[in-house]
Amino acid sequence: MGHMDCKINVVTLDHGKGLPLPKYETSDSAGMDLYAALGEGETITLGPLERALIPTGLAMALPHAYEAQVRPRSGLAAKNGVTVANSPGTIDADYRGEVKVILVNLSNDPFTIERGMRVAQMVIAPVTQGTWVEVENLDETERGTGGFGSTGTH
Numbered sequence: 001m002g003h004m005d006c007k008i009n010v011v012t013l014d015h016g017k018g019l020p021l022p023k024y025e026t027s028d029s030a031g032m033d034l035y036a037a038l039g040e041g042e043t044i045t046l047g048p049l050e051r052a053l054i055p056t057g058l059a060m061a062l063p064h065a066y067e068a069q070v071r072p073r074s075g076l077a078a079k080n081g082v083t084v085a086n087s088p089g090t091i092d093a094d095y096r097g098e099v100k101v102i103l104v105n106l107s108n109d110p111f112t113i114e115r116g117m118r119v120a121q122m123v124i125a126p127v128t129q130g131t132w133v134e135v136e137n138l139d140e141t142e143r144g145t146g147g148f149g150s151t152g153t154h
Protein backbone atom coordinates (compact mmCIF):
# COMPACT_ATOMS: atom_id res chain seq x y z
CA MET A 1 0.00 0.00 0.00
CA GLY A 2 1.33 3.40 -0.92
CA HIS A 3 1.70 6.28 1.46
CA MET A 4 -0.93 8.94 1.81
CA ASP A 5 0.23 11.86 -0.29
CA CYS A 6 0.17 15.37 1.08
CA LYS A 7 1.14 18.14 -1.35
CA ILE A 8 2.88 20.99 0.45
CA ASN A 9 3.47 24.35 -1.17
CA VAL A 10 6.95 25.49 -0.23
CA VAL A 11 9.00 28.63 -0.74
CA THR A 12 12.78 28.49 -0.47
CA LEU A 13 13.96 31.67 1.22
CA ASP A 14 17.11 33.38 -0.01
CA HIS A 15 19.39 31.83 2.62
CA GLY A 16 17.99 28.38 1.78
CA LYS A 17 18.79 28.64 -1.92
CA GLY A 18 21.32 26.01 -2.99
CA LEU A 19 20.26 23.51 -0.35
CA PRO A 20 18.13 20.54 -1.40
CA LEU A 21 14.52 20.36 -0.33
CA PRO A 22 14.11 17.98 2.61
CA LYS A 23 13.53 14.44 1.43
CA TYR A 24 12.75 10.97 2.70
CA GLU A 25 16.09 9.17 2.91
CA THR A 26 14.51 5.72 2.42
CA SER A 27 11.27 4.59 0.82
CA ASP A 28 9.54 4.07 4.17
CA SER A 29 11.05 6.95 6.15
CA ALA A 30 8.49 8.73 8.30
CA GLY A 31 10.46 11.97 8.44
CA MET A 32 12.34 14.20 6.05
CA ASP A 33 15.58 15.60 7.43
CA LEU A 34 15.73 19.37 7.75
CA TYR A 35 18.91 21.15 6.67
CA ALA A 36 20.44 24.03 8.59
CA ALA A 37 20.17 27.03 6.26
CA LEU A 38 23.10 28.95 7.68
CA GLY A 39 25.16 31.23 5.47
CA GLU A 40 28.18 29.84 3.61
CA GLY A 41 30.94 29.52 6.21
CA GLU A 42 28.61 30.56 9.01
CA THR A 43 28.44 28.33 12.07
CA ILE A 44 26.45 28.21 15.29
CA THR A 45 28.16 26.61 18.27
CA LEU A 46 25.99 25.42 21.12
CA GLY A 47 27.80 25.13 24.42
CA PRO A 48 26.49 22.82 27.16
CA LEU A 49 22.77 23.48 27.77
CA GLU A 50 22.70 26.22 25.14
CA ARG A 51 19.95 26.36 22.56
CA ALA A 52 19.39 28.21 19.32
CA LEU A 53 16.76 28.65 16.62
CA ILE A 54 18.20 27.04 13.51
CA PRO A 55 16.77 28.37 10.24
CA THR A 56 15.68 25.84 7.61
CA GLY A 57 15.30 28.37 4.79
CA LEU A 58 11.79 27.09 4.13
CA ALA A 59 8.32 28.57 4.43
CA MET A 60 5.39 26.30 3.66
CA ALA A 61 1.65 25.99 3.41
CA LEU A 62 0.46 22.66 4.72
CA PRO A 63 -3.00 21.65 3.53
CA HIS A 64 -5.95 22.18 5.87
CA ALA A 65 -6.13 19.53 8.64
CA TYR A 66 -2.43 18.64 8.47
CA GLU A 67 0.46 19.53 10.72
CA ALA A 68 4.20 19.01 10.61
CA GLN A 69 6.11 17.76 13.63
CA VAL A 70 9.73 18.73 14.12
CA ARG A 71 11.45 15.85 15.83
CA PRO A 72 15.02 15.10 16.90
CA ARG A 73 17.37 12.87 14.92
CA SER A 74 18.37 9.92 17.08
CA GLY A 75 21.95 9.98 15.80
CA LEU A 76 22.53 13.53 16.97
CA ALA A 77 20.87 12.75 20.28
CA ALA A 78 22.80 9.53 20.90
CA LYS A 79 26.22 10.68 19.63
CA ASN A 80 26.16 14.35 20.57
CA GLY A 81 23.37 14.88 23.11
CA VAL A 82 21.79 17.36 20.70
CA THR A 83 18.01 17.31 20.53
CA VAL A 84 14.94 19.44 19.81
CA ALA A 85 14.03 21.50 22.88
CA ASN A 86 10.28 21.57 22.17
CA SER A 87 10.02 18.10 20.68
CA PRO A 88 7.83 17.47 18.87
CA GLY A 89 7.70 21.01 17.53
CA THR A 90 4.37 21.85 15.96
CA ILE A 91 4.07 23.51 12.55
CA ASP A 92 0.49 24.69 12.08
CA ALA A 93 -1.14 24.50 8.66
CA ASP A 94 -1.72 28.27 8.75
CA TYR A 95 1.90 29.19 9.57
CA ARG A 96 3.64 31.04 6.74
CA GLY A 97 6.87 32.03 8.49
CA GLU A 98 10.16 30.23 8.24
CA VAL A 99 10.28 26.79 9.80
CA LYS A 100 12.91 26.83 12.53
CA VAL A 101 14.39 24.11 14.67
CA ILE A 102 14.95 24.78 18.36
CA LEU A 103 18.09 22.76 19.00
CA VAL A 104 19.50 22.26 22.49
CA ASN A 105 22.81 20.75 23.47
CA LEU A 106 22.33 18.47 26.48
CA SER A 107 25.95 17.29 26.46
CA ASN A 108 29.01 18.68 28.22
CA ASP A 109 30.79 19.34 24.92
CA PRO A 110 30.24 22.17 22.48
CA PHE A 111 28.45 21.25 19.25
CA THR A 112 28.92 23.20 16.04
CA ILE A 113 26.24 23.47 13.37
CA GLU A 114 27.21 24.23 9.77
CA ARG A 115 25.26 25.03 6.63
CA GLY A 116 23.62 21.92 5.18
CA MET A 117 23.82 19.86 8.38
CA ARG A 118 20.71 17.76 8.92
CA VAL A 119 19.61 18.95 12.34
CA ALA A 120 16.13 17.46 12.80
CA GLN A 121 13.39 15.66 10.90
CA MET A 122 9.90 16.69 9.94
CA VAL A 123 6.92 14.33 10.02
CA ILE A 124 3.65 15.23 8.29
CA ALA A 125 0.56 14.14 10.19
CA PRO A 126 -3.20 14.57 9.97
CA VAL A 127 -4.83 16.77 12.60
CA THR A 128 -7.94 15.97 14.58
CA GLN A 129 -9.51 18.92 16.36
CA GLY A 130 -11.58 18.22 19.45
CA THR A 131 -14.81 19.89 20.44
CA TRP A 132 -15.82 20.03 24.14
CA VAL A 133 -18.94 18.38 25.43
CA GLU A 134 -19.37 19.68 28.99
CA VAL A 135 -20.95 17.13 31.35
CA GLU A 136 -21.47 16.83 35.12
CA ASN A 137 -19.93 13.36 35.51
CA LEU A 138 -17.64 11.08 33.54
CA ASP A 139 -18.28 7.38 32.99
CA GLU A 140 -16.61 4.84 35.32
CA THR A 141 -13.65 2.85 34.03
CA GLU A 142 -11.26 0.12 35.21
CA ARG A 143 -8.48 2.72 35.55
CA GLY A 144 -10.57 5.43 37.09
CA THR A 145 -8.39 8.26 38.43
CA GLY A 146 -5.24 6.12 38.71
CA GLY A 147 -2.25 7.21 36.72
CA PHE A 148 1.41 8.15 36.98
CA GLY A 149 2.59 4.64 37.83
CA SER A 150 -0.59 3.32 39.44
CA THR A 151 -0.73 -0.01 37.59
CA GLY A 152 1.00 -3.27 38.51
CA THR A 153 1.61 -2.22 42.13
CA HIS A 154 -0.51 -4.95 43.76
Ligand SMILES: O=c1ccn([C@H]2C[C@H](O)[C@@H](COP(=O)(O)OP(=O)(O)OP(=O)(O)O)O2)c(=O)[nH]1
Pocket residue numbers: 070086088089090091092093095098099100101102
Ligand atom coordinates in the same frame (compact mmCIF):
# COMPACT_ATOMS: atom_id res chain seq x y z
O1 LIG B 1 9.68 23.92 16.34
C1 LIG B 1 8.93 24.79 15.88
C2 LIG B 1 7.72 25.11 16.47
C3 LIG B 1 6.94 26.12 15.91
N1 LIG B 1 7.35 26.76 14.78
C4 LIG B 1 6.49 27.76 14.16
C5 LIG B 1 5.35 27.11 13.38
C6 LIG B 1 4.20 27.16 14.31
O2 LIG B 1 2.97 27.16 13.59
C7 LIG B 1 4.46 28.45 15.06
C8 LIG B 1 3.87 28.50 16.43
O3 LIG B 1 4.35 27.41 17.17
P1 LIG B 1 3.77 27.09 18.63
O4 LIG B 1 2.29 27.16 18.63
O5 LIG B 1 4.41 25.82 19.07
O6 LIG B 1 4.44 28.27 19.49
P2 LIG B 1 3.77 29.32 20.48
O7 LIG B 1 4.80 29.61 21.49
O8 LIG B 1 2.44 28.82 20.98
O9 LIG B 1 3.62 30.58 19.53
P3 LIG B 1 2.28 31.19 18.90
O10 LIG B 1 1.70 32.03 19.97
O11 LIG B 1 2.76 31.97 17.71
O12 LIG B 1 1.38 30.04 18.51
O13 LIG B 1 5.87 28.55 15.16
C9 LIG B 1 8.54 26.42 14.18
O14 LIG B 1 8.93 26.96 13.15
N2 LIG B 1 9.31 25.46 14.75
Ligand SMILES: [Mg+2]
Pocket residue numbers: none
Ligand atom coordinates in the same frame (compact mmCIF):
# COMPACT_ATOMS: atom_id res chain seq x y z
MG1 LIG C 1 0.82 28.36 19.69
